[in-house]
Amino acid sequence: MPRIPLIWEQAPAFSCPSTRGPINFPEDYKGKWVVLFSHPADFTPVCTTEFIGFQEKKEEFDKRWVELIGYSVDWVHSHIAWVKNIKEKFGVDIEFPIAAHPSIATKYGMLQPSADDSHTVRAVFIIDPEGKIAALMYYPLSNGRNIDEILRLIDSLQMTANHGRATPANWPNNSIFGSDVIVPPAWSCAEAKENSSNYECKDWYICTEKMPK
Secondary structure, rough: OOOOHHHHHHHHOEEOOOOOOOOOEHHHHHHOEEEEEEEEOOOHHHHHHHHHHHHHHHHHHHOOOEEEEEEEEOOOOHHHHHHHHHHHOOOOOOOOOEEOOOOHHHHOOOOOOOOOEEOOOEEEEOOOOEEEEEEEHHHEEOOOOOOOHHHHHHHHHHHHHHHHOOOOOOOOEOOOOOOOEEEOOOOHHHHHHHHHHHHHHEEOOOEEEOOOO
């Protein structure tokens, strides 16, 4: 089975055609966040709902400076026909590119036993502005992704990248801390004492502050 890239590794480079013209990654996306997501095949029902879902949330991704790239092992002519079909049947324009090149599936470990030799699983790679993999998700062929959860994870990753803060479970709706964020834990008695003076602390190892704007 192809190796899956690891978190904080450099995302594999690729050049390929797409429904929006040639893509050269990462050169075309330097300084931007990217969501690269795969689907098993064009003209399939779950994938169609996902592409409509990503398009419906495109403005939210734009607000976060995130570029979307869809992908399957189908060739670009099939992608073009599928995009046209989605427009005709659902009235939705897919405005982000759908990449087409078999090597991407291998480089990103998208071909797994749950699929077969010609269909990728539903993989999501969130890539930071330095071209490194910040997070990844894998779903089986049968189950569509939750786009809101991908946006929530991006918010969390950007909170860490921009402010050096961690986020609790279900953030920003944690049952104990609400939208508060977690400050780095203390590594000495002196630091623990300082944290207790500067932040809200349940104990020395878990201190929080209001979410930065």
